[in-house]
Amino acid sequence: MADLPPDLFDADWAREAERRAMRDHRRATRANRARRLTRPNRGTLLSMLSLSIAVALVWAGFAFLDGTAPTASAPATAPSSTSTAPLRKHAEVDPTRPFADTPAAMWREGAGGIEPPPAHPVGPYSAEQVGRFMERVRQVIITARLDRTVLETGDASPALALLAPALAEKLRPDLTHGNEKESWHVAARLAEGARLLPVQPRVTGWMTPTVNDEGELAIRTNYLVAYAFDVPDPKKIDGPMDIVAVIRQEIEFRWIDDPKYTADSRGIWFGEVRGFNYSINCAQSEHGFLAPSYDNPPYTGAPATRRSEEYFDPHIPMPTEDGCR
Template sequence: MADLPPDLFDADWAREAERRALRDHRRATRARKARESTRPSRGALLSALSFSAVVALVLTGFTLLDGTAPTASAPAASATSTSTAPLRTRAEVDLTRPFADTPAAMWREGAGGIQAPPAHPVGPYSAEQVGQFMERVRRLIITARLDRTVLETRDPRPVLDQLAPALVEKLRPDLAPGKEKESWYVAERIAEGARLLPVQPRVTGWMTPTVDEHGGLAIRTNYLVAYAFDVPDPEKIEGPMDIVAVVRQEIEYRWIDDPKYAADARGVWFGEARGFSYSVDCAQSERGFLAPDYDNPRETGGMVAHTRRSEEYFDPTIPLPTEDGCR
């Protein structure tokens, strides 16, 4: 009996994949800077953009299965509107309606934004099997991204309980205190001292069932979650993006159920995980925690010029950004 499915946690491949991702990111950054040299000054660009930070998380930590990136696909059953409504970066903020004047105001609240499409047969898997796995993935995402206990205590155990035991053992080195940046894809963690407002996060995106290159069942997900934070001095808020942080993640989940593998290897595994954060505290993001842009130094904003309209960072249908606004 095999202990693990093939290609899982190939450390040499993972290191090479991360080097390739960082190399591609540097190339994209150089190309963007070259384009900017022919545009208006950085100061002029910044004045037209939200003073928020974008953090790209491409293949940080493990690339858990292989180098095949999830293909871009139309939402099989989009749970919420993906309209990019206008964003007012300078507006009066009502802490009881923190998402007003942002595209997230059109998204569903909390778990209501994470819905599976109608189940249908995929490869050798029946509609019932596909439906059951999509429900497991739905519950896992809700726990990892919306469960207040997980978010605020920064304890990922409720998430780990839903993964294959062999995977949890592989993850343990990156779950140690101080390694949160390496395990960003496992669960969202609110920075110590940051406090969410008593409102549900807003969510948009979709999940798509497919068959991976080994013939196994996989669910590719693409979700955006907007979190609203309280602040010590509401009088200093200049607009909604001072307190609203947006996290996008494209994560593939794989179902291992072949009896030829050891019992502890069967269950849910991560495939490739990619993501970015927009309008966040740069210092906390560098440590693997989430906090609002409000805490960035006001004199610098902690950011560089963006190459996209601010509203586009709320749109799951556009390619995942690669720029990093925290420098």
């Protein structure tokens, strides 16, 4: 019986790819695309990534580098709300309504923005099986991105508990202090001293059930979450994006249920993962933490190539621009 399901890619390769990608990214501004999954040897379980810090004005992002991205499936349902509202960068900020004057004002609150589409049969999987898996994925996203305990303490144990036990065990080393940059896809964690306002984050996006190349049931997700932060001196705020930070993540969740694998290897695994952050603290992002752009130094890089509203839109391709340097 196999001990582990097929994993992402070799850790040594990932480390070398990260060094190479960061070097190449500084030399050019070419688009970077997601790497296809491969079947590595047993034990190379962790979903390592090549991290590319990307900022337009005051934002940062990350994306897999090298290789070719698979063609994205059309969403099974439209996002929970649209993202066409204009962004008023210098609007007065009301801490009781921090998302006003941003496109996130039109998104749903908290877990209400993570709504699975109606379940239907996918490949050999029944509508009931698909529905159960989508609900499990929904709980993973809620726990990893919205749970205040996870966000504020940095303890990702509640999120790990929803994954296959073998995967959770292999991920634990990357969740220890100092390794947060390597595990951004597992859970969001606030920087020390960063505090959220007492309002629900806003969420938009979708999930799409499919069968991947290995014949496994997979859920492809594309969600944006906007967080509103408290700041020490509200009088110094120039506009809502000083306190609102946005993360976008395209994550494929794989359901491993083949009896050829041991019991602790069955459950939820990560497939392809890509992410991007907008209007966040660059220095904290370098260490894998989330904080608002309030303390960023003035940006002196190339001008933004997109309208600000586009970074709130899950329909546009994952941004890859660089501007933190």
